[in-house]
Amino acid sequence: xxxVLVFQAPISKSPKDKALSPEFRFCIRRGDRIQMGQALGR
Amino acid sequence: SSSSQGNSFLVPGATVATxxxxxxLHARRLYDDKKVExxxxxxxxxxxxxxAKATFLRLxxxxxxxxxxxxxxxxxxxLWLRPHVYRAWARAFHSNxxxxxxxxxxxxxxxxxxxxxxxxxxxxxxxxxCCLVSPVDGTILRFGELKEAGAMIEQVKGFSYSVSxxxxxSSFLPMIAADDMQEESNGQENTQRDESKKSWxxxxxxxxxxxxxxxxxxxKGLFYCVIYLKPGDYHRVHSxxxxxxxxxxxFSGRLFPLxxxxxxxxxxxxxxxxxxxxxxxxxxxxxxxxxxxxTNIGSIELFIEPALRTNRPRKKLLHSEPPEEREYxxxxxxxxxxxxxxxxxxxxx
Numbered sequence: 001x002x003x004v005l006v007f008q009a010p011i012s013k014s015p016k017d018k019a020l021s022p023e024f025r026f027c028i029r030r031g032d033r034i035q036m037g038q039a040l041g042r
Numbered sequence: 043s044s045s046s047q048g049n050s051f052l053v054p055g056a057t058v059a060t061x062x063x064x065x066x067l068h069a070r071r072l073y074d075d076k077k078v079e080x081x082x083x084x085x086x087x088x089x090x091x092x093x094a095k096a097t098f099l100r101l102x103x104x105x106x107x108x109x110x111x112x113x114x115x116x117x118x119x120x121l122w123l124r125p126h127v128y129r130a131w132a133r134a135f136h137s138n139x140x141x142x143x144x145x146x147x148x149x150x151x152x153x154x155x156x157x158x159x160x161x162x163x164x165x166x167x168x169x170x171x172c173c174l175v176s177p178v179d180g181t182i183l184r185f186g187e188l189k190e191a192g193a194m195i196e197q198v199k200g201f202s203y204s205v206s207x208x209x210x211x212s213s214f215l216p217m218i219a220a221d222d223m224q225e226e227s228n229g230q231e232n233t234q235r236d237e238s239k240k241s242w243x244x245x246x247x248x249x250x251x252x253x254x255x256x257x258x259x260x261x262k263g264l265f266y267c268v269i270y271l272k273p274g275d276y277h278r279v280h281s282x283x284x285x286x287x288x289x290x291x292x293f294s295g296r297l298f299p300l301x302x303x304x305x306x307x308x309x310x311x312x313x314x315x316x317x318x319x320x321x322x323x324x325x326x327x328x329x330x331x332x333x334x335x336x337t338n339i340g341s342i343e344l345f346i347e348p349a350l351r352t353n354r355p356r357k358k359l360l361h362s363e364p365p366e367e368r369e370y371x372x373x374x375x376x377x378x379x380x381x382x383x384x385x386x387x388x389x390x391x
Contacts, residue, residue, distance in 0.1 A: 001270075026185050036382075
């Protein structure tokens, strides 16, 4: 079985944007084992 | 007398030949798996290679096989046998029995054991309000940002599927899309707004990044993450964020296996298999979660809608027919879920 998440999240194109609102970043790598409740991204 | 002598040779002969054949197939499989692992270590990515096995799988009654498997695994074991069976399962599929919420004797069947809950505190939820947590235990297959207009997710190198095929067409999101379009700073006339029958996907993916006129509001991108659950993993699905589930869609499709081999050889695996899609909104906008079934784990139980039945027998399978859809009440609010709330479970068969 497989679960697929699709979601909107903030992105930024310039340092100014980043200062105003940080962009979304994944904190995982392909092939990682992950447990329910652990962060996928921030 | 000669006939009975023939039979006495044939039966053990056929058994030995079958065992030998299975042994050869297993050895071949182990060899292939080793090659795949070696390739991965060298950084070589798997490529899509359709084969005869994939064609053969299309001919098999996988839904019936799945339901039969569900029936067999529902058979109750005698009390004394239960710990032995579940320990064997745990050894074979690397499950951690220490985490099981109940003593092993209390799971009457393998099916019950498979969807076991965990002890309190086994899965701490990352409480950072900005973070999105994994809804399941599993292996990260793919993740990234959907940048191109087609919004394709790569199944493996050489084959991709579209997000709109996976999730289906949204009917409740055009209002959000219209709001987004109003925020476009370049002032271009949005001819798509009038096309009210077009799905949100069509609109959003044509212009996936929208800059707000108010500089304090960020641009939004569309991201995805694909997580594979092995047979030994905890098979309950939780909420990845605090969100409102507005719509549920049930696609009654095939039930191909979803293992690594299958992703490499079966085209459109994720968009052909039976799946339940939840769609709604979180603090950053759109959120959708698709739970995709497989042959051995064919049915999906939805805790927010216990009446939903999946993996049901059908006289004829029409893959082109639209999904069965339900909009949750109250309209526009739907079902509110907190981060970590239990949403669904994958059942055997």
